[in-house]
Amino acid sequence: MSLNRRKFLQSAGTLALSSAVLSANASSLFSKHPIGIQLFTFFNVIDDDVKGTLTKIKAMGYGELESAFSKKGGYYSFKPKEFKTLANDLGLTWKSHHVLGAPFKLPAGAKMPSGPDGKPMVIPPMLNLTDNMQQLVDEAAEGGLKYLVCAMTPTGTTEEIKQSIAVLNKTGEAAAKAGLQFAYHNHDMEFKAVDGSVPYDLLLSETDPKKVKMELDLAWAMKAGKNPVELFKAHPGRFPLWHVKDLDASRENIMPVGSGTLDFKPVFAAASIAGMQSFFVEHDMPKDAFASAAASIQYINKNIKI
Numbered sequence: 001m002s003l004n005r006r007k008f009l010q011s012a013g014t015l016a017l018s019s020a021v022l023s024a025n026a027s028s029l030f031s032k033h034p035i036g037i038q039l040f041t042f043f044n045v046i047d048d049d050v051k052g053t054l055t056k057i058k059a060m061g062y063g064e065l066e067s068a069f070s071k072k073g074g075y076y077s078f079k080p081k082e083f084k085t086l087a088n089d090l091g092l093t094w095k096s097h098h099v100l101g102a103p104f105k106l107p108a109g110a111k112m113p114s115g116p117d118g119k120p121m122v123i124p125p126m127l128n129l130t131d132n133m134q135q136l137v138d139e140a141a142e143g144g145l146k147y148l149v150c151a152m153t154p155t156g157t158t159e160e161i162k163q164s165i166a167v168l169n170k171t172g173e174a175a176a177k178a179g180l181q182f183a184y185h186n187h188d189m190e191f192k193a194v195d196g197s198v199p200y201d202l203l204l205s206e207t208d209p210k211k212v213k214m215e216l217d218l219a220w221a222m223k224a225g226k227n228p229v230e231l232f233k234a235h236p237g238r239f240p241l242w243h244v245k246d247l248d249a250s251r252e253n254i255m256p257v258g259s260g261t262l263d264f265k266p267v268f269a270a271a272s273i274a275g276m277q278s279f280f281v282e283h284d285m286p287k288d289a290f291a292s293a294a295a296s297i298q299y300i301n302k303n304i305k306i
Helices: 010-023 050-060 080-089 129-142 158-177 199-205 218-223 228-234 265-269 289-303
Strands: 036-038 064-067 093-100 147-152 181-185 212-217 241-244 278-281
Touching (some): 080 093, 080 129, 129 147, 129 158, 181 241, 199 212, 218 241, 228 265, 278 289
Parallel strands (some): 036 064, 064 093, 212 241, 241 278
């Protein structure tokens, strides 16, 4: 996940947001499915005003939420039931939550990225499925979630892949017992061969297809050279969740949906093959989260048939 962006011009964000608010009730030319958003999009701002952020998200026209990591830890400083109540009171459905598969470690030589204040980010220890699986499952169930999603897990070596598969299968079992559906979210790294095997292929083939579904990040899959529709055809019904972000021509920079180079229309046309139940717009560390989210939902409402 890229963590290297700063704020854009405030005026641009204000104009984009106000346009989205005005069109929230009238611009859905095609969409009959609730449009969700991954709250990692707002990582740099949400903890300062959780209710205010969610209120703006609702005003744009979003209906479903997928939560992720908070600078305050847990669920943006709320307990699971409290966050669910807050979302519901604002007319939003908290659908899914992201957790780590293993303890968080910066890549070798990497430094913690800077926040809006220019200082290195400081975040509390994050729970993970390797060490805290049952607690995370129990909290997701307490919050009334439908899905618990592993945001990422180590897949750089054969041994890491084996360990990750074991953790995913164990979590899938526990989640099913708790009434949850467990899923795995990809980046592009899972499509890079390790010792002659593609990690994503192993994750698909060596986890229980009923208890471990996939949340396909469409952009990362396409960056890796994969056609999402072909993945859907090869594993029908395995992809109930999607992440939707756009990329520029270099495939290095994330952009609001519709402003990049990715063609989402054929992917959404294959939603029934995938078994898609919910999708979440995401923009990792945008310059202006509100402007990006507003632009994305306007594009989807006007151009994507769901």
